Amino acid sequence: MAELNSSPQKSGSTRGRKRMNTRVDLTAMVDLAFLLITFFIMTTTLAKPKAMPLAMPDGSLGDPVPASRSLTICLGKSDRVMWYLGELKNPVIAPSITNFGKNGLRQALIETSKMIRNKTGKNMIVLVKPSNHSVYSNVVNTLDELNITQTQIYSIVDIAPQDVEALKQKGVY
DSSP, X not given: OOOOOOOEEEOSSSSOOEEEOXXXXXXXXXXXXXXXXXXXXXXXXXXXXXXXXXXXXXXXXXXXXXXXXXXXXXXOSTTEEEEXXXXXXXXXXXXXXXXXXXXXXXXXXXXXXXXXXXXXXXXXXXEEEEOTTOOHHHHHHHHHHHHHTTOOEEEEOOOOHHHHHHHHHHTXX
């Protein structure tokens, strides 16, 4: 417990002043502090990492991807994205540059998906092609946008030399 000792001490002077010796025992306060620290450590829940499910192919060759339903997303530098519908040499929608966000890639995904569903009645197929100048967060942002727009069929593939040339022409490589 805290105690205050006030035993008088005589000082070296002869005037008769009395000096008070004060001593505070902080043992109980230190014990309480450690109890509180222990309590908060034991009751704290750590943030659990959130993982998005990702289905990987089994390695067998599947059916060819129809160009009329395939949207290609090429990731460039400076958080810029080039996207087009169909094949690069004969696109249904010409390549255009955008960024991430609801008015960028998300809007392109929503509008293109609606257009493909109205024309064919089937889902859109998205091919994500990261370039050497894109960063990992661009891939994560693209997967987030695909998840937000509820795109069901997508794949991360290697970028083709034609796509690299198109990125260079657009100034995003």
